[in-house]
Amino acid sequence: xxxxxxxxxxxxxxxxxxxxxxxxxxxxxxxxxxxxxxxxxxxxxxxxxxxxxxxxxxxxxxxxxxxxxxxxxxxxxxxxxxxxxxxxxxxxxxxxxxxxxxxxxxxxxxxxx
Amino acid sequence: xxxxxxxxxxxxxxxxxxxxxxxxxxxxxxxxxxxxxxxxxxxxxxxxxxxxxxxxxxxxxxxxxxxxxxxxxxxxxxxxxxxxxxxxxxxxxxxxxxxxxxxxxxxxxxxxxxx
Numbered sequence: 001x002x003x004x005x006x007x008x009x010x011x012x013x014x015x016x017x018x019x020x021x022x023x024x025x026x027x028x029x030x031x032x033x034x035x036x037x038x039x040x041x042x043x044x045x046x047x048x049x050x051x052x053x054x055x056x057x058x059x060x061x062x063x064x065x066x067x068x069x070x071x072x073x074x075x076x077x078x079x080x081x082x083x084x085x086x087x088x089x090x091x092x093x094x095x096x097x098x099x100x101x102x103x104x105x106x107x108x109x110x111x112x113x
Numbered sequence: 114x115x116x117x118x119x120x121x122x123x124x125x126x127x128x129x130x131x132x133x134x135x136x137x138x139x140x141x142x143x144x145x146x147x148x149x150x151x152x153x154x155x156x157x158x159x160x161x162x163x164x165x166x167x168x169x170x171x172x173x174x175x176x177x178x179x180x181x182x183x184x185x186x187x188x189x190x191x192x193x194x195x196x197x198x199x200x201x202x203x204x205x206x207x208x209x210x211x212x213x214x215x216x217x218x219x220x221x222x223x224x225x226x227x228x
Contacts, residue, residue: 032213043117043222044206044217096213099161099208099210099212100146100158101217
């Protein structure tokens with residue numbers, strides 16, 4: 001069965017520091033991968049997606065993610081975080097042909113001033 | 114477009130009462146999803162519809178939960194009778210419903226508290 005693992009439940013970084021959030025997936029075929037962000041009291045918003053092609057994808061708010069098939073990973077990065085990036089981040093894989101997403105447990109990001 | 118609209122935003126009810134959550138998907142989207150989010154279990158898919166037809170309801174916790182989509186612009190999730198363990202944030206999402214690469218767009222959620 002498809003699964004998504006986000007090893008870090010909570011990460012704290014200083015404002016201006018770089019960020020990497022990890023995501024590993026288990027899926028037999030070529031995955032469609034997503035990162036969503038959830039601000040407090042809000043729904044999930046798409047940050048970026050990978051369907052095919054260039055394995056480094058750019059998203060909104062200065063985020064990028066790299067698909068590494070050999071490592072079954074899709075890590076999210078940002079060179080310099082801002083206090084407004086404090087939120088919960090979810091990695092997800094689409095089950096092909098089923099249109100539904102399997103989400104990881106999420107990583108909560110705290111930003112120190 | 115106004116996005117996915119959920120109502121109410123907050124619901125407080127007493128155990129045993131019926132609760133109905135509502136969702137209006139984005140116009141033109143063919144798929145609709147209901148999720149539940151709790152601290153303990155994270156984000157769980159309850160049920161999803163394609164072209165108003167329930168496709169997968171394996172995530173529905175038990176018979177107390179039911180969902181309907183009478184037309185392309187409206188869906189309900191009903192809990193009857195409600196229990197304290199149903200307290201959670203319930204999200205509705207919609208997507209274009211293409212065979213692959215669907216982006217799901219989420220509503221702001223309904224925070225349900227069952228006392």
